[in-house]
Amino acid sequence: MQMTDLIAMLPELVMLVITCLMLLTVFIKEQKVNDEDVFETPRASQLTYQLTLVTLLGLSFAFGLQAVDQPVHAFNNMFLVDALSSLLKSVACLALLISLIYSKQYLVDRGLFRVDFFALTMLSLLGQCILISGSNLMSLYLGLELMALPVYALVAMQRDSRWSIEAAMKYFVLGAMASGFLLYGMSMLYGATGSLDLNEIYRAVGSGGINRLVLAFAVVFIVSGLAFKLGTVPYHMWVPDVYQGAPTAVTLLIAGAPKLAAFALVFRLLVGGLLPLTADWQPMIMILAVLSLIVGNLTAIAQSNLKRMLAYSTISHMGFMILGMLSIFDQHAYTAALFYAVTYVLTTLGSFGLLMLLSRQGYECETLDDLKGLNKRNPWMAFIGLILMFSLAGIPPTVGFAAKLSILETIVDAGYLYLAIIAVLTSLIGAFYYLRVVKVMYFDEPIQTEAIAAQGIAKAIFTVNGLFVLLAGIFPATLMALCLSAMSKTLLS
Template sequence: MTNNLIPVYAEIFMLVAASAILLIDMFLSESKRSITYVLTLLALAGAAIFSFADYSSGATTYTFNNMFVSDPMANLLKLFTYLATGITLVYSRQYATDRGMLSGNLGGEFYVLTLFSTLGQMVMISGNSVLSLYLGLELMSLSLYAMVAMRRDHAVSTEAAMKYFVLGSLASGFLLYGISMVYGATGSLMLTDITRIIATQGANHTILVFGLVFIVAGMAFKLGVVPFHMWVPDVYQGAPTAVTLLLGGAPKLAAFAMALRILVEGLPQMAFDWQQMLMALAVLSLAVGNLTAIVQTNIKRLLAYSTIAQMGFVLLGLLAGVVGRGADANAANMAPAYSAAMYYSITYVLTTVGTFGLIMMLARSGFEAEELADFKGLSKRSPWFAVVMTVLMFSLAGVPPMMGFMAKWAVLQAVTATGQIWLAIVAVLFSLIGAFYYLRVVKVMWFDEPADTAAIATPFDMRVVLSLNGVAVVLLGVMPGALLGTCLTAIKATLAS
């Protein structure tokens, strides 16, 4: 039913909550800004209740003239989006306070923009029209542009915001131009209609390929893969660490969902064409990301290049879903491959939020813990959090039994099932190269003498969540079956709808 608003209750609630928090914060003094923080977490929890109720029903529902879809994959990704955003806010609170990001009459803008960015991600995840996907993307992006520039008196942050805005606008233009070409070829903006029109009525293949090139370029920018990666290291380094985490965490889930919606649900007949593009992007990302990260001494830049390489693995999962061309394509590998890419995206986000959380834990007023040297001797200053950081680095490197190992294993299984053994070998080789810079962080923490012996003062809630974050990465690696199975079930339901 097009007038059924139940599937969109989570989005409506988030919009009302963000607007209400914006108004409430105007009347709060700086000393009472913690109220805004609590209300923001409650807003995320409220939206999670609606999404969990939809997820539990297991139904696939369309609304707003089929422009919005609520299916198991969408609701599962939304739940992890709320979780990642909530964890980010817990980690960021002290950091943002120390840097004056929560002070003044507009101090609550950090929380309000976070909620609007989250709302944009929710719309992206549930978009069933290229237009609704684009609107969600712009809502998310505009909020993040503003947040990168939030430290107005900080020249490096302002520079990063300008780079991100200019390049992001260019990528949005690419995406919109590609969408217009697909519309010109098919006469529709609805993903389900585009699929049907291409399959039954046919469309100008040349126009579709040109449109596809621009669409893939726009999505590649949002994922931060080579050769559209230029913004990632500069923006990651220049943005306040709290905003870097909001950039590099939950939005990756929305970008994955957008890629799946457009390429797999909207343009499956063109799989042979977009697979070749994704293959080139994946191999280049694995190469450039891992090789460039080796020479980095700034840990935020190191993690930026790490992100580029990690997104290469997500693309490997996406391209492994269909083998062959047209009617001869073998689609048996679709669900395992796409669920492996989804599991990898979730793994990356859970690991990344913990990593940046530890960077913010070591930072203090007037000091950014951004250099590798700042992690020297962490094992002597805080043995437990050195263990947590070690777990997170091992997970990113793909060392068993961490969660990251199972994610890489699932993607490599999907790739080898297509018969492209060479692609799996390339991925493994670059992962081995990438292990070097992750292990270098571990070496610095455990074997170097601390440059700073001051005690690490950390809020209690941050210590608890960081500890749980580290434990979860281990447990979900030792017992990956539940989450892997959940991803597979969600993908199967989405593909069947």
């Protein structure tokens, strides 16, 4: 191990040390009194929460400053620092920061404002960062498992809720199955190429001297595992149940930053390692995308539970995102997919944030009826909600429109006009259930009359979140240029 290796991984090491110190400080300073759980002590929880926010803000800046023109390979090429990884990790830290600000009052009201909650979220973020920077099959898999295992515990943290326990069990079992598929595909790939390094795999596969049948089976298992992690059809069965069963704060942790890590996993494996096998994995990606667009949008129409509706919405959006992976080594197509992933995560933060801001102790805002008449109760929150729904539907001038338009341009340029037609038609279907939410907020009479007790800082972040979605749609060039710069530097290297 060299000093350059440690410097390359310094932000992740800082994250790990701070997370361990959170737990150690609790056990050293807090004593169990009358069998009180040390993780539930108010003073420790508040200090840990503040430390977590400060750490995430600092890490977001650190990862942004870490962006390099030339990639840095560390730990025998197991860990890669490049422009793409720096951008994704910076946005992931920012997404988790916003998620925790939205979640504070929600967690307090449900007895989940605990030290172990924040420690688990930080460990999951650490896994995401390792996954995003993985350039070796081993580091990719370790990062994936470190990202997933803490989330299983978070889903089940509301121990008195049978829905949460059921969701955690489903998530764990199906997640283990997906990991098994992915690991089996990776083992076949290693057996065929003799290497775990993605660059070596790329060269070995491109040489043409490897048994194509073995590689084809490896691709099938790898793409199946990726589809599970993305939640695309037909591997989507866990998404709606987990989204609905988990506490809304945990649902946001699943729907937010991990999507960026999932994009990185798809990009590193399919483009960084298996690009010569495009003829094998591209038809599978195409089928997954089309099925996700159709099933996700059609099924979402029938949902009255907002969390389930947003779950099926996620399935359709993941299908839309992977359409950008169909162009062969096209930096503009990959940039469009990256832009879509980033903007989708930022929009999703606000959508689930709205549900948490409207929830209170003993009451969950999670059905369409709960949003009835929101414009009469709080016109500004209804307006921000309208912007977020318009963005998810892809209606101009929001950033969701710019993201969908960029994907459509790339698939038309690649010669897949029929896919563009399918994507547009399914987006029109999807617009129905998003506009239904707007109709409920603006034209129905309110059922809930209690005052909205959201904290000031959470409401301020919600406002900034919504306005960013609007302004980034009116002026998308800056964010698109940032994504293009990161992707072009990564591909050229």
